[in-house]
Amino acid sequence: MTTAPTWRAWLTDPNPSSRRQARLGQAWLAWLRIRRNTLAMAGLVIVLLLLLVAALAPVLAPHDPLMQDLSRRLLPPGTPGNLLGTDDFGRDILSRIIWGSRITLYIIGLVAVTAPLLGLLIGTVAGYFGGWVDTVLMRLTDIFLAFPRLILALALVAVLGPGIENAVLAIALTAWPPYARVARAETLTVRNSDYIAAIRLQGAGAARIILGHVVPMCLPSVIIRVTLDMAGVILIAAGLGFLGLGVQPPLPEWGLMISSGRKFLFEQWWVATMPGLAIFIVSLGFNLLGDGLRDVLDPRSAGK
Amino acid sequence: MTALLDVQNLRVTFDTETGPVHAVRGVSFSLGRERLGIVGESGSGKTMTGRSVLRLIRPPGRIEADRMLFDGQDLMAAGEREMRALRGKRIGMVMQDPKYSLNPVMNVGEQLTEGLRRRDRIGRAEARDKAIAALEAVQIRSPERVMTAFPHELSGGMGQRVMIAMMLIPEPDLLIADEPTSALDVTVQAEVLSILDRLVRDRGMGLIFISHDLRLVSRFCDRVLVMFKGKIVEEVAAKNLLQAKHPYTQGLLNCLPRIGGPREPLPSLDRSGDWAKETA
Amino acid sequence: MAMIEIENLSVTFRAKGHEVRAVEGVSLSVSERESYGLVGESGSGKSTILRAICGMAPVTGGTIRIGGKALPARRDKAFSRHVQMVFQDPYASLHPRHTIDRTLAEPLAIHGIRNTDARVVKALTDVGLPPAFRFRYPHQLSGGQRQRVAIARALMLEPEILLLDEPTSALDASVQAEVLNLLDRLRAERGLTFLMVSHDLAVIDHMCDRILVMQHGRAVEELSREALAGARMQTAYARSLFDASADRLLG
Numbered sequence: 094m095t096t097a098p099t100w101r102a103w104l105t106d107p108n109p110s111s112r113r114q115a116r117l118g119q120a121w122l123a124w125l126r127i128r129r130n131t132l133a134m135a136g137l138v139i140v141l142l143l144l145l146v147a148a149l150a151p152v153l154a155p156h157d158p159l160m161q162d163l164s165r166r167l168l169p170p171g172t173p174g175n176l177l178g179t180d181d182f183g184r185d186i187l188s189r190i191i192w193g194s195r196i197t198l199y200i201i202g203l204v205a206v207t208a209p210l211l212g213l214l215i216g217t218v219a220g221y222f223g224g225w226v227d228t229v230l231m232r233l234t235d236i237f238l239a240f241p242r243l244i245l246a247l248a249l250v251a252v253l254g255p256g257i258e259n260a261v262l263a264i265a266l267t268a269w270p271p272y273a274r275v276a277r278a279e280t281l282t283v284r285n286s287d288y289i290a291a292i293r294l295q296g297a298g299a300a301r302i303i304l305g306h307v308v309p310m311c312l313p314s315v316i317i318r319v320t321l322d323m324a325g326v327i328l329i330a331a332g333l334g335f336l337g338l339g340v341q342p343p344l345p346e347w348g349l350m351i352s353s354g355r356k357f358l359f360e361q362w363w364v365a366t367m368p369g370l371a372i373f374i375v376s377l378g379f380n381l382l383g384d385g386l387r388d389v390l391d392p393r394s395a396g397k
Numbered sequence: 398m399t400a401l402l403d404v405q406n407l408r409v410t411f412d413t414e415t416g417p418v419h420a421v422r423g424v425s426f427s428l429g430r431e432r433l434g435i436v437g438e439s440g441s442g443k444t445m446t447g448r449s450v451l452r453l454i455r456p457p458g459r460i461e462a463d464r465m466l467f468d469g470q471d472l473m474a475a476g477e478r479e480m481r482a483l484r485g486k487r488i489g490m491v492m493q494d495p496k497y498s499l500n501p502v503m504n505v506g507e508q509l510t511e512g513l514r515r516r517d518r519i520g521r522a523e524a525r526d527k528a529i530a531a532l533e534a535v536q537i538r539s540p541e542r543v544m545t546a547f548p549h550e551l552s553g554g555m556g557q558r559v560m561i562a563m564m565l566i567p568e569p570d571l572l573i574a575d576e577p578t579s580a581l582d583v584t585v586q587a588e589v590l591s592i593l594d595r596l597v598r599d600r601g602m603g604l605i606f607i608s609h610d611l612r613l614v615s616r617f618c619d620r621v622l623v624m625f626k627g628k629i630v631e632e633v634a635a636k637n638l639l640q641a642k643h644p645y646t647q648g649l650l651n652c653l654p655r656i657g658g659p660r661e662p663l664p665s666l667d668r669s670g671d672w673a674k675e676t677a
Numbered sequence: 678m679a680m681i682e683i684e685n686l687s688v689t690f691r692a693k694g695h696e697v698r699a700v701e702g703v704s705l706s707v708s709e710r711e712s713y714g715l716v717g718e719s720g721s722g723k724s725t726i727l728r729a730i731c732g733m734a735p736v737t738g739g740t741i742r743i744g745g746k747a748l749p750a751r752r753d754k755a756f757s758r759h760v761q762m763v764f765q766d767p768y769a770s771l772h773p774r775h776t777i778d779r780t781l782a783e784p785l786a787i788h789g790i791r792n793t794d795a796r797v798v799k800a801l802t803d804v805g806l807p808p809a810f811r812f813r814y815p816h817q818l819s820g821g822q823r824q825r826v827a828i829a830r831a832l833m834l835e836p837e838i839l840l841l842d843e844p845t846s847a848l849d850a851s852v853q854a855e856v857l858n859l860l861d862r863l864r865a866e867r868g869l870t871f872l873m874v875s876h877d878l879a880v881i882d883h884m885c886d887r888i889l890v891m892q893h894g895r896a897v898e899e900l901s902r903e904a905l906a907g908a909r910m911q912t913a914y915a916r917s918l919f920d921a922s923a924d925r926l927l928g
Contacts, residue, residue: 108812112779126414290731291770292783295783295834296784297783439820553719583876583922585718609850654882654884658882662862
């Protein structure tokens with residue numbers, strides 16, 4: 094008997110014998126569901142490609158992204174040796190895009206971990222306790238929400254100084270309010286459920302209820318929101334890079350590449366367009382994945 | 398008596414990611430201008446049967462039948478346009494909870510007249526008159542006031558009466574009522590049922606009454622179909638219900654508590670028979 | 678000794694200038710090991726009384742005593758070892774993301790009770806569920822099975838009093854019979870006191886010794902089981918309830 098059927102049987106066992114098996118079984122079913130959605134799968138492929146490219150950058154990139162060769166400036170795409178052409182310093186654009194994916198991933202990875210966590214915490218606490226806790230936290234959220242994200246990020250970077258870490262911090266600090274809103278909305282719905290009443294009746298404290306019972310119900314909305322937000326985060330990082338306030342040259346950050354390619358937009362369009370295409374494709378990938386995840390993770394469609 | 402509705406070998410299947418789910422497995426029945434009750438528990442397929450007649454099941458569900466004729470018209474072959482012409486106008490449906498089946502952002506008057514004005518192109522004043530007449534027919538005492546109310550302002554019984562009025566305005570030939578009184582209080586149930594009873598009788602309509610409540614259906618309908626796991630296990634005249642032969646029906650009758658009944662444990666349904674085991 | 682004593686209870690919900698008197702001046706008393714039923718239609722306040730006992734409704738008047746002692750303003754952990762509740766909707770009373778094992782083990786964890794594994798398995802078998810169901814999720818169980826889990830959960834902390842809020846209303850008739858039988862058996866085995874709410878007179882008659890009929894937040898009439906069976910009610914409302922349900926009897 095081959096091994097493949099047995100792990101499938103293990104995953105779909107109607108009577109799992111451990112919590113781990115139960116959880117993996119549910120994840121498997123969720124995977125089957127998302128597999129039916131072709132657009133979501135396309136998005137997933139793009140995201141996986143991004144991860145792959147970033148991981149294998151040293152292997153994939155044909156040239157050193159930082160090495161300048163002024164004799165080979167502004168060569169068009171299709172030039173032998175430079176598939177996507179070279180920029181105004183003679184650096185290979187393809188290699189810069191490939192290495193730039195690491196920076197992109199670094200930025201969105203950090204933001205994806207910090208901002209939703211902060212927003213989730215603030216939103217669930219505000220929603221669960223209500224009263225003045227809710228009012229204070231939500232007004233704080235409103236203050237952050239009232240500023241246009243890019244302007245606020247700019248201001249923070251201006252104060253903290255340019256550089257990739259500060260750019261990430263700035264973006265994360267502006268990205269959490271929508272998660273707080275989403276988490277609070279879910280918490281308000283969940284708060285009145287019978288299962289919350291039941292656990293309260295068993296003597297559970299607020300921390301256990303929020304972390305163990307409320308947060309798991311908010312996670313789907315937050316996760317979907319994160320994937321859809323990724324596009325926005327990339328663009329803000331690009332915007333900061335474009336304005337020279339985020340990542341500093343000569344790092345191959347995509348936004349920075351667009352900024353420096355601006356001067357040549359009409360004659361040597363590829364210098365700005367190629368990184369722009371990369372941003373477009375990655376943003377599209379995250380959007381499609383986010384839409385597909387919504388179908389899978391929406392608690393209303395699951396478990397009926 | 399010519400059959401108003403003739404259904405042969407109806408099958409409803411849902412294609413889920415874990416394989417097909419057979420909600421209705423070969424149901425056949427015919428209905429004249431009489432009252433047919435379809436009784437079953439959850440998962441019996443009774444609601445799906447009702448919805449199939451109106452072709453209200455969306456993918457991943459699919460409906461198949463050897464024959465499904467409404468007054469001679471082939472429902473399986475009808476296109477969406479033809480079904481739309483039938484729905485509401487000739488076949489009406491009353492659902493369980495008016496909270497969910499009435500549009501919460503339109504007031505009652507708008508909902509009652511919407512069908513008339515859009516589909517039948519009746520003018521505003523005439524439509525309004527018909528709506529008020531319909532509300533009076535369901536014994537709503539101040540119909541003008543109810544016309545301007547929103548669904549959330551109505552009590553359960555009132556909402557359900559509005560729902561019935563809405564379904565009866567176009568004067569359909571067949572009414573499918575899916576648990577119409579299950580969400581209502583006991584005393585209100587009796588009222589709403591008597592209204593439904595009178596209207597169906599006066600207009601000579603056919604009625605399919607879907608419910609989980611065997612006692613209710615037997616009191617209200619002429620014939621009863623008992624469904625279990627997508628199949629009909631028994632078909633019996635309502636007045637002969639106590640002499641039902643199938644073990645499931647008998648089990649269902651006996652397991653209900655009765656006021657003044659004995660204090661011993663209620664006889665529970667014996668699911669060991671062959672009828673309980675087949676799933677395909 | 679009376680297990681539950683409610684005297685002149687009033688519960689009023691206030692929301693933005695709007696006041697709803699859910700319960701007005703209701704008094705009742707439940708003895709140890711007794712099964713007491715609250716019957717009424719929607720809006721009668723019967724479920725609100727259960728919530729008030731649990732500290733989940735704004736009490737604006739009257740007193741509630743459990744086991745002779747007045748209840749503290751905020752129900753403490755000790756309360757949960759005396760009083761537990763089974764909710765109406767089995768689809769909503771179990772956390773959809775927790776396995777049955779977690780749902781049953783959590784009350785033990787909260788109170789630091791050891792021996793979790795054995796207790797969870799015993800709890801499942803006590804309510805007639807196979808221990809193999811332990812790591813299933815609620816959506817993998819039928820309504821009746823979920824309600825059994827809810828009952829098992831309520832009994833994990835071994836309370837003396839069980840509050841039952843329409844425990845079988847959302848269940849099919851055949852399943853209802855099984856769950857009612859289960860509740861009866863558990864009550865006899867563990868000497869529990871039941872305070873049960875239902876809109877179904879037949880269920881209440883089968884399960885309870887004494888019954889309080891409620892309407893619009895007020896107590897209308899208290900009946901013994903014999904009085905109900907013999908149709909010896911005094912008030913018109915109680916009679917109308919009886920007629921609406923009794924005339925559905927067959928034969």
